[in-house]
Amino acid sequence: MAAGTRLAALDDVPPESTLLVTLRNAAGEEVEFVLVRVGGGDVAAWRNVCPHWTDVRFDAGDGATVRNDELVCKKHGATFDCDSGYCDFGPPEGATLDAADVAVADGAVHLVDDDYDVVRVGESERATGADADRGRSTNPGERLGF
Template identity: 45%
Template sequence: MPNGTRLTDVETVTERGSYRFTAADRFTNDREVVLVPCEEPPGVRAWVNTCPHESQRFDTGDGVPMRDGEVICPRHGSLFDACSGDCDNGPAAGTTLRAVEVAVGDGAVYLTDDGYSFRHEGGTDDGDPGSTSHLSL
């Protein structure tokens, strides 16, 4: 079993097509991360849930749009290889997704990246009660 935080089963990622979670970076900023299936070992890759071209989220709660092993940016249609994160087409050509290290063991996916700590399943705004202030301006 890999050292790290258990995120989900590999089967969940392949059945859903993706899995979204929130992790804190080294500066304690919450970042959304997505797991996507990949045909190369270990079978799953993790990427920060943002297109490097225009900061568009891939998964806004309905899963990552994918086709033929590529992540599709919903804003401009650029395609990113799900295994390498590289884009060679559209407005995002020449960019690469920001990787987050994960490992697979015993059918489960673990967050192993020292730069991130697991916060919760889902997006950064899932379950956010919003402002609790009773002040009005």
């Protein structure tokens, strides 16, 4: 079994979407990450914000779009390689997503990053009301969400 804290069963991470997790950093701040499947049966954990507009979440509680092994920003269509987090298309082209270290063992995904503690798995408490809609629109003109 992997050292660290169990986050979810591997089967809970959808093959063409994401699973939202909230972690706490050393400063006590809650930080959202998305778990995404990568090659060879592994999983990566990427920070749940687009580096172009950091108020835009990939997963607002309903799963992010994953297409051709790329995480897609719903706001402006930027694509990020699921394995490396590298943006190869869109406004943040050349940027790399922030990661948390996870490992797959015994059919489960485990947090193995000493910089974070697990807060929750699944929809965030902030994904209610008007904020729940932020990042869901595919209209590039709706950046502010109102």
